[in-house]
Amino acid sequence: MREGFHPTTVEELEAVVKWAAAGRIPLEVIGSGSKRNWGRAVQSAHTLRTDGIAGVIDYEPAELLLTVKAGTALDDIQALLKEHNQELPFEPVNLSAVFGGSNQAGTIGGVLATNLSGPRRLKAGAARDHVLGLEAVSGRGEIFKSGGRVVKNVTGYDLSRGFCSSWGTLAVATSFSIKVLPRAAKECTLVLPGLTPQEASVAMSEAMGSSAEVSSAAHLPSGFCPLSQEHSITLLRLEGIPASIDHRMEKLRSVLKRFPLQEFIEGQPSRKTWGDLRDLIPFAGSDKPLWKLSVPPTAGQQVIAELEKRFVIKWMMDWAGGLVWVEMQDEGPHDGILRRIITENGGGHATLLRGSAELRASVDVFQPQTEALMGLSKRLKVQFDPHRILNPGRMYAGM
Amino acid sequence: MAAIAMPKPSQETLKKRTKIVADLQKIVRGEGVICDEIEMRPYETDGLTAYRQLPLVVVLPQTVKQVSRVLKYCYDNDVKVVPRGAGTSLSGGALPLEDGVLLSMMKFNRILEIDLGNRVVVTQPGVTNLGITTAVERDGFYYAPDPSSQIACSIGGNIAENSGGVHSLKYGLTTNNLLGLEIVLITGEVIRLGGKHLDSEAYDLLALLTGSEGLLAVVTEITVRILHKPESARAALIGFPTSEEAGKCVAEIIAAGIIPGGMELMDKLAIKAAEDFVHAGYPLDVDALMIVELDGPEAEVDDLLRRVSAIAEKNGSSYLRVSLSEEERNTFWAGRKAAFPAVGRISPDYLCMDGTIPRAALPQVLKEMQELSRKHGLRVANVFHAGDGNLHPLILYDANKPGEFAAAEAFGADILRLCVKVGGVLTGEHGVGIEKRDLMPEMYSEDDLKQQQRVKCAFDEKQLLNPGKMFPVLHRCAELGFMHVHQGQLPFPDIPRF
Numbered sequence: 094m095r096e097g098f099h100p101t102t103v104e105e106l107e108a109v110v111k112w113a114a115a116g117r118i119p120l121e122v123i124g125s126g127s128k129r130n131w132g133r134a135v136q137s138a139h140t141l142r143t144d145g146i147a148g149v150i151d152y153e154p155a156e157l158l159l160t161v162k163a164g165t166a167l168d169d170i171q172a173l174l175k176e177h178n179q180e181l182p183f184e185p186v187n188l189s190a191v192f193g194g195s196n197q198a199g200t201i202g203g204v205l206a207t208n209l210s211g212p213r214r215l216k217a218g219a220a221r222d223h224v225l226g227l228e229a230v231s232g233r234g235e236i237f238k239s240g241g242r243v244v245k246n247v248t249g250y251d252l253s254r255g256f257c258s259s260w261g262t263l264a265v266a267t268s269f270s271i272k273v274l275p276r277a278a279k280e281c282t283l284v285l286p287g288l289t290p291q292e293a294s295v296a297m298s299e300a301m302g303s304s305a306e307v308s309s310a311a312h313l314p315s316g317f318c319p320l321s322q323e324h325s326i327t328l329l330r331l332e333g334i335p336a337s338i339d340h341r342m343e344k345l346r347s348v349l350k351r352f353p354l355q356e357f358i359e360g361q362p363s364r365k366t367w368g369d370l371r372d373l374i375p376f377a378g379s380d381k382p383l384w385k386l387s388v389p390p391t392a393g394q395q396v397i398a399e400l401e402k403r404f405v406i407k408w409m410m411d412w413a414g415g416l417v418w419v420e421m422q423d424e425g426p427h428d429g430i431l432r433r434i435i436t437e438n439g440g441g442h443a444t445l446l447r448g449s450a451e452l453r454a455s456v457d458v459f460q461p462q463t464e465a466l467m468g469l470s471k472r473l474k475v476q477f478d479p480h481r482i483l484n485p486g487r488m489y490a491g492m
Numbered sequence: 493m494a495a496i497a498m499p500k501p502s503q504e505t506l507k508k509r510t511k512i513v514a515d516l517q518k519i520v521r522g523e524g525v526i527c528d529e530i531e532m533r534p535y536e537t538d539g540l541t542a543y544r545q546l547p548l549v550v551v552l553p554q555t556v557k558q559v560s561r562v563l564k565y566c567y568d569n570d571v572k573v574v575p576r577g578a579g580t581s582l583s584g585g586a587l588p589l590e591d592g593v594l595l596s597m598m599k600f601n602r603i604l605e606i607d608l609g610n611r612v613v614v615t616q617p618g619v620t621n622l623g624i625t626t627a628v629e630r631d632g633f634y635y636a637p638d639p640s641s642q643i644a645c646s647i648g649g650n651i652a653e654n655s656g657g658v659h660s661l662k663y664g665l666t667t668n669n670l671l672g673l674e675i676v677l678i679t680g681e682v683i684r685l686g687g688k689h690l691d692s693e694a695y696d697l698l699a700l701l702t703g704s705e706g707l708l709a710v711v712t713e714i715t716v717r718i719l720h721k722p723e724s725a726r727a728a729l730i731g732f733p734t735s736e737e738a739g740k741c742v743a744e745i746i747a748a749g750i751i752p753g754g755m756e757l758m759d760k761l762a763i764k765a766a767e768d769f770v771h772a773g774y775p776l777d778v779d780a781l782m783i784v785e786l787d788g789p790e791a792e793v794d795d796l797l798r799r800v801s802a803i804a805e806k807n808g809s810s811y812l813r814v815s816l817s818e819e820e821r822n823t824f825w826a827g828r829k830a831a832f833p834a835v836g837r838i839s840p841d842y843l844c845m846d847g848t849i850p851r852a853a854l855p856q857v858l859k860e861m862q863e864l865s866r867k868h869g870l871r872v873a874n875v876f877h878a879g880d881g882n883l884h885p886l887i888l889y890d891a892n893k894p895g896e897f898a899a900a901e902a903f904g905a906d907i908l909r910l911c912v913k914v915g916g917v918l919t920g921e922h923g924v925g926i927e928k929r930d931l932m933p934e935m936y937s938e939d940d941l942k943q944q945q946r947v948k949c950a951f952d953e954k955q956l957l958n959p960g961k962m963f964p965v966l967h968r969c970a971e972l973g974f975m976h977v978h979q980g981q982l983p984f985p986d987i988p989r990f
Contacts, residue, residue, distance in 0.1 A: 096989065098987055098988075100988070101988060142990065155744075155747030155851075158850070178749070179749075208691065210691070214691075218668055219691055235943070237939045237943045239943070239944075241848075241917045242916075243850060243915075243916055243917055245665065245877070245880045245881070245882045245920035246848055246917045246920060247654045247920065247922070247923050248917045248918045248919050248924060248928075248932070248936075249932065249962065250700055250703065250708075251654070251699050251700060251702065251703050254699035255697070255699040256696075257696055258692075258696050263695075274751070301611060302609075302611060302633075302720055304632070304721065304723045304789075306788065334792060334795060336791040337788060337792035340789040340790070344789075387689040387693070388689050389607075389612075389687070389688035389689055390688075391610050412690055415689055415690045440689065441688075442689070442693040459694055460693045463684075465677070465681040465682070468681075469677070470694060470695050472949075472950040472951075473695060473947070476946035476947070476949055476950045477946060
C-alpha cells in the first residue's frame with residue numbers, strides 16, 4: 094500500500110521533498126487526485142498530496158488579482174470570486190463526470206499543472222495566460238518564486254507560465270497569483286441547427302473572423318446531447334453588456350445569413366449548455382477511450398471525417414474546431430493512426446484523457462516528441478528534478 | 493561611454509578571429525559576414541545607446557540551415573553569440589561582446605503565410621511588428637501587441653522581450669498572442685514548438701522562450717494569432733489637478749470592471765513636452781493627463797465612456813474631451829506616442845525606466861518619486877501604461893556634465909527599488925538586459941535566480957548565447973548542481989499522513 098504525505102505548510106512540504114530527494118524516493122504528486130486517472134501512472138510507494146496547503150493568501154477584487162495556495166479547491170475559489178461578481182476567465186474544466194468520481198473539480202494547482210481550459214479559451218486565453226506569479230518547491234527541495242503580482246512583467250524567465258502544463262514533474266507549486274476578471278453581465282448563444290461538420294467549420298471560422306467578438310464556438314453532431322437530439326447544432330456565444338450583445342448578435346446573424354435557420358438561447362439555458370460542454374458531460378458514464386485533439390481550427394472537421402472513415406466514434410468540436418474530443422467505441426489502440434491523421438491535416442497533438450490502466454500503460458498518452466525536443470525536455474527535467482522524484486514517468490517514460 | 497562589467501573576453505577567441513571569420517564566410521557566403529570595423533559600427537549598440545561595443549564579427553544568415561551551422565560552429569569552437577533583431581532594445585539586450593559573433597536576423601524578413609480562416613500569421617523573425625498588421629489590415633485584422641517602436645522593432649525581438657504596448661491591457665502581451673515557434677539551439681538542433689493549434693503540447697517552452705532575451709535559442713519562424721479590428725474606438729482626454737487623483741481614477745475604472753483598450757497617464761512635464769512637440773491640443777493647466785481608449789461596438793463604447801467620465805468626475809477631473817472622429821483620436825495618441833522624443837527635446841539625455849507596480853500603489857509611488865527627484869537633483873517626466881501599472885519615468889540628465897549619468901543611474905535604481913518595495917517588478921516590458929541585470933537580487937533571492945539559471949543550463953549548458961545579460965552572476969552549470977540536503981530522516985516526523 095502507498096504511504097501518503099499530506100503536508101499543511103510549505104515547510105512540511107519542503108521537508109518531504111528534501112527527504113525524498115536525499116533518499117532518491119519517487120513521489121506521486123497530486124492535488125486532491127481529481128485527474129489522477131489522466132496521464133501515465135506513476136510507479137511509487139509514496140504519494141504527496143498538496144490539498145492540505147490551501148486557502149486564499151490575498152484577494153484584491155479592485156486589482157483583479159487573486160493569490161492562493163496551490164492546494165485550494167477550485168470550487169472554493171469560484172465561490173469566492175462569484176461573491177464579488179468575478180471569475181477565472183479561462184473557464185476551468187471539471188473532469189469529475191468524465192472520470193466518474195465524486196463531483197469535485199480538484200485544486201487550482203491541478204488545473205494549472207494540466208493547463209486545461211474551457212470553451213472561452215478562444216477569446217480569453219488559456220489557464221496559463223492568467224498566471225502572474227508562482228511559488229514552488231523544486232525537485233531539489235529548493236523553495237523559489239517567479240513572476241509577481243502584476244500583469245506586465247518581463248523580469249527574468251517566465252517560470253510561472255512555463256511550469257503550467259508540466260504535470261508536477263519539475264516542481265511542486267505552493268501558491269499562485271492569478272489574474273481574474275469581472276463576470277459578463279449577460280450571455281446569449283446563437284444556435285445554428287442542422288449544419289454538416291464542414292458547414293459548421295466555415296460558420297465558426299467566419300464568426301470568429303468578424304467583429305462580433307464571439308467568445309466560444311462549438312459544434313455537436315445530432316444525437317449527441319439533449320439539445321442536439323434531432324439534428325446537429327453549432328453554438329456561438331456572445332458575452333458582455335446587454336446593449337453590446339444585441340448589436341453584436343445583429344452583426345453575427347448578418348455575417349452568417351447564408352445559414353438562415355437561426356435560434357437563440359440565453360441566460361441559464363445558455364450557461365448550462367456551455368457548462369455541460371466544458372465539463373464534457375456528454376462523455377460521462379462511459380469508460381471508453383477519450384482523446385483530446387488540439388488542431389488548427391479549420392482542420393477539426395477534416396480530422397473527424399478521416400477518423401469516421403476508419404472507426405466508430407463519438408465526438409464534438411470546441412474552440413471553433415481547434416479542440417476535438419473523440420471517444421473511441423473500441424479499446425484500440427488508436428494512437429498511431431490518430432496522430433498520423435493530425436500530422437497530415439496541418440499538425441497539432443493528441444492526448445489520451447480517459448483510458449483503462451492497461452491502455453494508458455501501452456500507448457503514448459502525450460504526443461511523442463522529436464528527438465531534439467525530447468532531449469531538451471529531459472534536460473529541463475534533470476535541472477529541476479535531478480533524481481526524478483517528482484511524478485516520474487507521469488508524462489513520458491524515463492522523464 | 494558608461495561602464496558595466498561584462499564577461500571577460502576569451503583571449504583564445506580574439507587570437508583566432510581571422511580563422512573564425514574565414515570559417516563563418518564558408519557558411520554564409522557573400523555579404524553575409526561583416527568584419528570591417530566601419531561596417532560593424534551600426535551594430536555596436538542598440539536602443540540603450542549609453543553602452544557601445546564592437547562585436548568580433550557580424551553574421552547575417554538567410555536560411556535556417558545557415559543559422560543552424562553558424563550556431564553549431566560557435567558551439568564546437570566555444571565562441572559566444574549575441575542574437576540581434578532590429579536593435580531597438582531599451583535594456584541593452586543586443587549589446588555586442590568583443591569576443592562574440594553578432595547574429596543579425598534581419599534578412600529573415602518575409603511573411604510566410606497569412607491564414608485568415610485560422611486567424612494566424614506565420615512569419616520570419618525579421619519582419620517588423622507593424623509589418624504584420626500592415627499585411628492583414630485590408631482584410632480587417634491586426635496583430636494586437638503594439639510596442640511604441642512597432643514601426644521599427646522586429647517580431648523576433650518582440651518574442652525575445654515579450655513586448656507589450658498600449659493595448660496589452662486588454663489584448664495581452666506577446667506571450668498571450670504567440671502560437672508557435674521554430675527555434676535553433678546553440679547546438680544547431682532545430683526544434684518546432686506549437687503551430688496553428690491553440691495550446692502547445694507537454695512543457696510550455698513557448699512561455700519560457702518568450703521574454704528570454706536571446707539567452708536560450710535563436711528564433712527562425714513565428715506563428716502569431718491575429719484579431720479582427722474592433723468595430724469602433726474612441727478616446728477620451730481627462731485632466732486632473734494632481735497625479736494622485738489621476739492614479740485613484742485609474743484604479744477605480746479597473747475596479748469597476750472596465751477594461752479599456754488602453755489607459756495611459758502623463759505628468760505635467762511630459763504633457764508640456766509632448767504638446768510643444770506635436771500640438772495634440774493637450775491642456776497645459778493640469779498636473780496629470782489620462783488618455784482612455786474604449787473599443788468595441790458603438791453602443792458599448794458609448795456606455796463605457798459615460799461610466800468612465802462619471803468615475804473621473806468623482807475623482808476630481810478638471811478637463812474632459814472625447815474624440816469625435818478617427819482623426820481626433822489619432823491626434824490624442826500622437827502626443828503620447830511621441831512623448832519619448834518630445835522629452836528628448838527638453839533635455840540633452842534621458843534614461844527611461846520601466847518598473848511595474850500594483851495599480852493601487854500609483855499615488856504613493858508618484859509622491860515618493862518626486863522626493864527621489866529632489867534627492868538626486870534631477871528632473872523626472874512620467875509617462876505610464878497606467879491600466880497595467882507599468883511606469884516609464886524618464887530621468888532627465890546631461891551626459892556632458894560630469895557625474896550626471898551616474899546620478900541618473902542611481903536615481904533609476906532607486907525608482908526600481910521603490911517598485912519592488914510596493915509589490916511590483918523591475919521591468920514591465922523593456923527587459924533586464926544589462927541595464928537592470930545587477931538589480932535582479934532586489935527582486936529575487938539566490939534560490940530564485942538559481943532556478944532561472946537552470947532553465948538557461950537546459951538550453952545552453954556552455955552559456956554561449958548572449959552571456960552577460962539578465963543574470964548578475966554567471967554560475968557554471970555544474971556549480972548549480974550541488975544540493976544542500978542531508979541524507980536521513982524526515983525532519984518533521986509529525987507531517988500528516990493518509
